[in-house]
Amino acid sequence: MERYQTVYQGASAEITEKKSRFIAAVFPVSSEEEATEALENIKKQYWDARHHCWAYVIGTEQVTERFSDDGEPGGTAGKPILEVIRGQKLYNVLVVVTRYFGGTLLGTGGLVRAYSSACKEGLAHSTIITKIKGFKLKIQTDYNGLGKIQYILGKDDVPVIEISYAEQVELIVLEEKEREKRLRFEITEGTNGKAQIERIGICWFAKVNQKTEILEEE
Known part of the structure; x- marks a missing residue:
């Protein structure tokens, strides 16, 4: 692949759904080791949060995709984040969405929408480039x-x-x-x-x- 979209400079953004806070952090990464290090730093920064859900797409020829719901119901967090990354056709990027529980259950559909929206917001604040x-x-x-x-x-x-x-x-x-x-x-x-x-x-x-x-x- 000699032309692809990626993150030049990551950013963070926050949304609120029924008093739950969803904080998205976006990182340009070129290896799984970089992604793991960035994730660990987020966990330290938001050490008192209940969930740190994430997804990444690394590589352009041999693409590696991983995601985690980190305790949320299966398919409601990591996969929606990954789908947003795929939808924007981004490579070499990690998105972590940290959740502070607000006391109200959002349900399966609510969680999918919240994690997707937080990811989109984080990417919207990031600098996206076409690398040629x-x-x-x-x-x-x-x-x-x-x-x-x-x-x-x-x-x-x-x-x-x-x-x-x-x-x-x-x-x-x-x-x-x-x-x-x-x-x-x-x-x-x-x-x-x-x-x-x-x-x-x-x-x-x-x-x-x-x-x-x-x-x-x-």
């Missing part, structure tokens, strides 16, 4: 070809992460793997073969808060 695997490309051009290249990059929404001006102009851009050949063709055609394009790296990148960032380099 692609190439870091260096483009060199004379000043006559710059305008055409900038038009092509803008048309295709190709992020430019660096630009320098000397005798020639040098741009560092990021492009998805499957779109690289097309970009090379368009730039070559647009500049009559005068621009030079060199692949200088492989990386994962994403748009975060309206700015494209390199997240990992290989």
Whole structure:
């Protein structure tokens, strides 16, 4: 998988149902060990709570899914949390929903709705990104070809992460793997073969808060 949605920055959120408090905590995780550590920290933070229900989806090629009702009736907590994560097509994420019992039983349907709603609220407060695997490309051009290249990059929404001006102009851009050949063709055609394009790296990148960032380099 070379493009998937994940959590860049987790958050917490709380809802109340019939005086029971449901506190959702969202974490980006890349291993089961990270998920276990995050869960243990939540249990320490809310040590006096009755339930810490959770679910996670880890991996993109070989996906691991786990969930726990942590004492709630079977199928009313962990599975609904997992279904919300699946529904938003998220990977490498853990959601823990802590419940403080308010004295009123919610019933099976009420619990499912409460845990689902808390999970959705936590994710709504988190920063969700689309993580893309692609190439870091260096483009060199004379000043006559710059305008055409900038038009092509803008048309295709190709992020430019660096630009320098000397005798020639040098741009560092990021492009998805499957779109690289097309970009090379368009730039070559647009500049009559005068621009030079060199692949200088492989990386994962994403748009975060309206700015494209390199997240990992290989």
